Amino acid sequence: MVSHSRWSEMGNRPVRVANVSGFHGDPSEEMYRQATMGDVDFITGDYLAEVNIAGNAEAYANNHHPGWEATAWEGIQQTIEVIAEKKIKLAINGGALNPQGLAEMTANLVKEKGLDLNVCFVSGDNLLDVLGPTMPMTLDELPPHLDGANKEVKHNPATLAFLEKRMKIASSNAYLGARGIVTAFEQGADIVICGRCSDASPVIAAAWYWHSWSATDYDALAGSLVAGHLIECSAYVTGGNFAGFDKYDLTDLIRPGFPIAEIEHDGSCVITKHENTGGMVNVDTVRCQLLYELQGNVYLHGDSKAYLDDVAVEQVGKDRVHVHGIRGAPPPPTTKWAIFYHGGFECQILLNAAGYATEKKWDLIEMQFRSLLGKAGLEALEAIEFQRIGVPAPNPQSQNSSTTYLRVFAEAREKASLERVMVALKDISLRHFSGFHSSLDWRTAVPRPFIAYYPSIYKQDDINERVTFIGKDGELTDSFSVGHPPKYDELEERASYDTASIVEFSSSTRQIRLGDIALARSGDKGSNLNFGIFVQTKKQWDWLRSFMSRDQMRKLLGTDARDEYFIERVEFPKIHAVHFVIYGILGRGVSSSTRLDGFGKGFADFIRDVVVEVPEEIL
Structure with missing residues (x-):
């Protein structure tokens, strides 16, 4: 068990980071459960699906909404005394449109209860004044589209519909990295409230601060980025949204426990959960979540790039999966800009x-x-x-x-x-x-x-990110500039290829549903859909990588296929997985997709239900 003098152990053991939210609808009491059901060093939470901020922006501007996410505040109210008693540090993006407001509410709660906790907020993500108040009407004024550098991508005709008429901007936010949260911890913060930091940033920051990494420890930063990606969606790695659920006792999946990442000094991690909680953590749940909402073989973030080509997962105990093999590099000079x-x-x-x-x-x-x-x-x-x-x-x-x-x-x-x-x-x-x-x-x-x-990109060096502390009487006290990454790597052309060596099988074949041999996960990246599929054995892997080409993916789409959909494909051989990005299939994406499955979550099970010819020898 971890003692409450944990901060004397910084850097000498893996840091235990517990996630408490994957979006604003997750139950607020999960923060209290994660804090009390076992020892953890940090609590993190991601409360923001892409449209959250925009959905509340008009009500917030008219004083009809507080700007922050209610479940974040409820969780803090339930857990604040445990956080103080056990000396747990908290970093969440539940501040949404109004991180200062939630930080002030939290500081007032700390004062009411007589606790010794330092509260701050991170600002700089709000770029409403950069374009606003309306969308541009000429291409010259328009910032580059997130996929603009890929000349193969053909945008949905509605992507630029706003050029015909001035449309009022609801929200405009850059995705911040972990640097601001690290700065806050280094200046003595116990509770850090963020707006639109990236989903994984609080987890990266916890490991970065604990292990005293430098901003150029790219392999470690990339490893913690993957750890954050694995636990940021709460129960998605412990049995929720799990393609293999039907092989398990359904009563154990009624309420899966929320995940914990134990992150080593080199950035590798073990994904686990508290004992006596529902669900499970195994190589299949981890592979499913690893493949969720990827951009391909390179995961981009404001602090590093993570190259996933050699990622490996191994079961190392009950509800314990070791994830390693991630290579890092300097981040791109731009970050995602959600308009x-x-x-x-x-x-x-x-x-x-x-x-x-x-x-x-x-x-x-x-x-x-x-x-x-x-x-x-x-x-x-x-x-x-x-x-x-x-x-x-x-x-x-x-x-x-x-x-x-x-x-x-x-x-x-x-x-x-x-x-x-x-x-x-x-x-x-x-x-x-x-x-x-x-x-x-x-x-x-x-x-x-x-x-x-409209997804775009914004120069990291143009972001004015700051950390501001709230005093005991609610006043703003110390404020610190966060700065920028020391080095950038330009964005390279995205990898896309069919398998290097096709394997032929001589045995007779059997018609089965693809899901009878493979598990999968799919999700959205704006207007694009990502789909990852994997199998269990080396022989099955030789078949899958040979069978699942880009042309085969287009055939599996059936009548949903369109000539304008550009398809990217990469392989992750150590986890027996093939990964696709289908560009443009979700239209404008997010809240403006016309598809019934606007977020692409059901796509994987549609593809797994298609009947295919499989060699007898691999079954």
């Missing part, structure tokens, strides 16, 4: 049909909608899609198993343009197809405003 703007209005209508002649039913209803909207009505819409969801069961045993639905999804600049879609549905009235019915809830059919996303 969200008011994109207009959207609505969806969900219509049901029982099985007989379903395809003809959907053909008819789409023709009716288009006819009633007319040319002018259709041209007033930025998007209208008639998405057919599901396939009726053959020889159905119940009406529900026979039923599928049509998702009519539309976007427009003006609310009135979308209201015509509802009028069209009304005008169809009793002229509908046989057996037409719908959900009782029509609220989604009412046009509502949506936030659109």
Whole structure:
């Protein structure tokens, strides 16, 4: 067990970093559980999905929202005394739009309870004044797109829709690295409240400070970046969102415990969790999370690049997985810049049909909608899609198993343009197809405003990042400039290749679902979707890397494939994994994607359900 005099042990053992949140909806009590169920040195939390800040920006500007995430504050209230008693340090990005406000609330709580804790906040991520208050209307004014350097990428036509009309910016934030949090710890902070630092930055900062790394210890920094990536999504590495869940007792997955990273001086780590918590940590849960939302074989961050080509994972005990083999390099000169703007209005209508002649039913209803909207009505819409969801069961045993639905999804600049879609549905009235019915809830059919996303890059040297401490009486006291990385590496061309040597198998084949032999994880990177798939044995790996080419990935997409989708592919041989990035498949991405699975999380299980030919000898 770790003693409460842990700070005398700094650098002499692995640092234990416990994550308590993967987004703002995670239960606030997980902070208290992580602090009390065993000994940890640092508590970290990621509360920000990409759209969180934008979603609350207007309410915050109008004094209708505090700007920070409520579950972050609730967790602090529940845990503050334990943090003080056990001398745990806390770093979270739950400050969101208002890290100063949450830091002031926390400092006041510290004073009320008579605790000896130093509270500060990190600023510099908010770039609203750089472009604002509206999106540019010319390409010359527009900052570069995040994928702009890749000439193979063809952007969705809606990506630059704002050039036609000035659209109000909702939020504009640079992704900060770990340097500000490290500066805070070095100046005596116990609690560090951040806004839009990157998801892994609090974990990197904990290891950086504990092991007294320099800013040029790139291998160690890159290793801790991967550790942060593994635990930043809370239960995603302990059994949540796990492709292999069906092979385990479901009662053990009702409430998976949250993860802990034990990070060594060289940046390698062991991923684990507290004893007597649900879920599991094994090489499969870790590989799934490792492959989640990657950019390819190079993970970019404000403090380092992490090269993942030789990453390895090994089971070293019950609920303990060792992760190593990451190589680091200096960071790129730019960081991610998330720009969200008011994109207009959207609505969806969900219509049901029982099985007989379903395809003809959907053909008819789409023709009716288009006819009633007319040319002018259709041209007033930025998007209208008639998405057919599901396939009726053959020889159905119940009406529900026979039923599928049509998702009519539309976007427009003006609310009135979308209201015509509802009028069209009304005008169809009793002229509908046989057996037409719908959900009782029509609220989604009412046009509502949506936030659109433009991902860009921003020069790190232009960021004015500062750490500011809150005094005992709530006043702002010491403030420190964070500075910038000492060295940069320019962004290289992204790797993309099919396997170097195809392996031929002589045995007969069997038709199976791909998921019967492989596990996978998928997710979103803005408008792009990432997909990683892996197998268990060397023979299976030889087959997977030979089979899963870029052309094969396009075939597996089926009717979802589009010529404009550029596909990147890399391999991670030590974990038997192939990784893809499919550019543009999520449209504008995030809150403005028109896809039913707008964040790409279900894509992996769709691909795993496809039937493929597999050699008998590897089964």
